[in-house]
Amino acid sequence: MSEVPVGRTRPGTWRRVVLRLLYAAALPVLLVVLWWFASDDSTDVYWPPLRTILKTFPDVWTGERLRGDLRPSLLRLLGGYTAAAVAGVALGTLIGSYRRVRAVCEPVLEFLRAIPPPVLVPVIMLFAGIGDGMKVAVIASGCVWPILLNTVEGVRAVDSVMTETARSYGITGVAELRALVLPAASPQIFAGLRQALSIGIILMVISEMFAASNGLGFTVVQFQRGFAIPDMWTGILVLGLLGFVLSVVFQLIERRVLGWYHGLRASSRRSP
Template structure:
């Protein structure tokens, strides 16, 4: 019963928005805004098995590689910067400068060093996704309970044992918040990176549809991007619930007692 209620809450607003779009666009004669009925009808004709393997799968793999790379770099650097005050004082001005540079602006620069292949696209995705992970990791590490830190120190728990048993578990809710933001940014950068010197991918295909005035086909790509983002968000939340089961259980217990 609880699962059914959660499913209704998750799907209620999307279903309502689709219904409004369907009714509002029905009978539209605008070339650039075709009825949703038309978009749905051409969807299976556009996104055949060949397109799924040739365009969708490469995009998802690039996205996954970029987010994983950003997670590794962000968590590693964020742990070091958050753990040492002097390192944080030295790195903070540089981090603020680099964070202010929009990742799409770096695409031409990255192309000079990484070429126009998959490496460039993965680096572009990682360059934007690393910041929410890095900054949330820094804040999570800094927020480790001082009493628990002193207790660990008094018992001689230092180094890797302290990192694995105290720092990373305490910072993990913040880290996952950064990873969730990184996933949303990664989808945007995935599309942008595939608009530059690409031969496949969702971004490339949508631009090709637009240039050839295949407007309903272009809308199917946009719809597919939305569905992809929704599915990835649901999968991420499911993984987060499993990894942070202890945290959510503790928070629910705290709410219940209050």
């Protein structure tokens, strides 16, 4: 069996990477091309040609506007998402580990998660005001549920044989949590984190449409109210690009943290 020298990649690695990038870029490029030709002859004020939108883009999204609108939005998203991740993983681990706690909390959780987070915006405004705290709370209130529920199911699915084996070796309490429970539940936890990321972006925009003075949601609404339609479309493009970039970053982190899991799945697919 041939070995690959240290510091070199396998011959087929770069080919697979290039093919993966081509597959990932094929559909977005196709959609952009379709959008370009479908809107090329448009005279509708609400549906400007894509070339007009792209021409407007660098004039609208200058460095000053990115600092004044994009950065506050990212900070709010980061604050709400982090708070939801910490609370969701902590509470999910507690609820998933103890059957009695789960039996008591489950009806309340089912009731709360059925409430659409945008409906809570006026309520949260009453208690948190109209500042950044309100927007962070709105994002956290929506992001916490997929993380919490996936963590509960991940903890519940930990192999009982592995649990008993760990306890027979004296691995209990915090050590068991760190060495067995969280690693075993981490694939499902990351599934919840992935779902929460898209929810967080949506709630970030919605929260900034209420009593805000900056942010991407606020800017898009201001463009719409001022009938600056091409400018409004550039804001929508920025939101799409932001979601794409955050998704790519999340995938890189996920593959780094769950390398053992993806390697295990790949080996199981190769085995007869």
